[in-house]
Amino acid sequence: MIVYRLNAAPQRFNRLQRLMPEATRRMLTLRLRELEEAGIVHREVFDEMPPKVVYSLTGLGRTLMPAVEAMYQWGVMYALRSKTV
Template sequence: MSGRKGPYECGLDAAVDIIGGKWKVLLLWALAQGPRRFGQLRRELPKISEKVLAQQLRELEADGIVHREVFDQVPPKVEYSLTGLGASLNEALAPLGAWGRLHMASLEATYPRRHPEAQHPPDAV
């Protein structure tokens, strides 16, 4: 699971704990567009592995952010959607997304300086 650290120091600590992880914010954004099946999420976020996607969805479900609905049909059908808490979290993240859009060019320009390892990938063995 997510390895929660215990009592929070402040509201920001609690929020960051919930959205921590590379993919959770992008999953929230995808689910804000409407209910999605696992395969749809994989196609919308092609760089995420199935294992990590399943783990992140389980954590978001356990935190009450995502609802998982299993339909009684053959073949089995499962859909993921945002709960009210998840929708309110997405609303809270909207200003962060706006900040990112506003500063994206300058952040991309400084990426090589912030991540020098990306310029010199390890030699193939």
């Protein structure tokens, strides 16, 4: 979900959290760190007060989008199918 949300546009932490209300602050923080360490997400800190941090996809992160989109489409198809059963 983080990769999917960041594909649309770079996001600040609080915006990401609002977009994914099922994620706790701790879980979102840990996943963002993991994605940053893996080179999928870029974390940019702006030198201003209060501090501003923006997350975006790296080039490597953008290469994941075909797989993420395929999983999204499968989820939509599965959800529609399970409603008709």
